[in-house]
Amino acid sequence: MTIVITGASRGIGAALARQYEDAGEEVIGTARGAGAQAVLDVTDPASHASFAASLQDRPLDLLICNAGVYLDKGDDLDTGFGPDLWAQSFATNVTGVFLTVQSLLPNLRAAQGAKIAIIASQMGSQTRAPGGSYIYRASKAAAINLGRNLAVDLKPDGIAVGIYHPGWVRTDMGGDQGEISVEDSAQGLAKRIAALDLAQTGCFETWDGRAHPF
Numbered sequence: 001m002t003i004v005i006t007g008a009s010r011g012i013g014a015a016l017a018r019q020y021e022d023a024g025e026e027v028i029g030t031a032r033g034a035g036a037q038a039v040l041d042v043t044d045p046a047s048h049a050s051f052a053a054s055l056q057d058r059p060l061d062l063l064i065c066n067a068g069v070y071l072d073k074g075d076d077l078d079t080g081f082g083p084d085l086w087a088q089s090f091a092t093n094v095t096g097v098f099l100t101v102q103s104l105l106p107n108l109r110a111a112q113g114a115k116i117a118i119i120a121s122q123m124g125s126q127t128r129a130p131g132g133s134y135i136y137r138a139s140k141a142a143a144i145n146l147g148r149n150l151a152v153d154l155k156p157d158g159i160a161v162g163i164y165h166p167g168w169v170r171t172d173m174g175g176d177q178g179e180i181s182v183e184d185s186a187q188g189l190a191k192r193i194a195a196l197d198l199a200q201t202g203c204f205e206t207w208d209g210r211a212h213p214f
Contacts, residue, residue: 001025002060002111006100007067009036012119012166015186016064023190028055030067042067042096043088048103059114060107062193065097066119072135086135093139097146114159117193118147120204122165127213144204144214151202160201164189167207180207 003020007013008029017029030040030051038054041047069092071085097118101108108114122128124140144163151161166189168179188207196203204212 001062002028002058003062003064004028004030004055004060004104005064005066006030006040006042006096012169012182012185012189013064013066015182016066016189019183019186019190040100042100043091045099048099052103052107055104055107057110058107059111060104061111061113062115062117063101063104063108064117064119064193065100067096067100068093068119070133070136072133075133075135077132077134081134089135089139090142093136094142094146097143101150108154108159109157112158113197115193115196116147116150116154116159116161117189117196118143118161118163119166119189120144120147120163122206122212125204125213147204148202148214155198155201158198160196160198162193162196162200163202163204164192165204165206165212 003025005013005017005027008017009031013029017027020027029037032041033039038051039047040051069089071089072081075081101116108116120143121140123133123137124144147161147163154161166185169182169185185207192205192207192209204214206212
């Protein structure tokens with residue numbers, strides 16, 4: 001199985017890469033700069049074109065859209081959440097997901113029963129609205145909606161799309177107070193992705209197998 005994981009240089013992406021590599025799968029991990037197996041800036045169309053060209057016509061069994069940013073953590077409603085943060089966050093968390101899928105569609109279509117996993121967050125669910133983190137919440141809500149619509153359009157191609165909340169993970173983004181390790185999250189996500197099929201396409205699930213309200 002050939003797998004592409006975006007944002008694979010650290011955190012959940014790196015743990016997922018290790019998980020699949022240990023299972024003997026071929027993993028191509030991408031990141032924006034140093035330490036990446038393959039360079040991909042998900043906000044840059046030219047970078048997408050270059051990465052897709054490097055794969056040539058290789059069938060891609062699984063695409064994990066993991067790259068993401070949380071730039072407004074701790075911002076204050078009165079003075080924070082600047083327009084630049086909105087633009088940067090949506091460029092990575094939403095547009096970046098779409099461009100990754102779009103650029104790799106020929107490779108996904110070339111595989112039998114390909115899958116796309118979008119790492120979103122329960123912070124984007126309409127049932128989780130305690131205030132604050134407006135930009136991150138809005139971008140993850142958009143990513144969930146994007147995944148749902150991709151699931152509809154790609155089902156005729158035999159491509160299943162799953163959307164996942166990875167848990168509150170102890171990473172640079174999640175912080176030291178996170179509830180689970182990156183290894184626990186990666187193991188759970190790998191199980192969810194393995195179970196994904198066309199009957200479940202468009203699902204939004206937690207890392208530990210619970211259906212999550214949209």
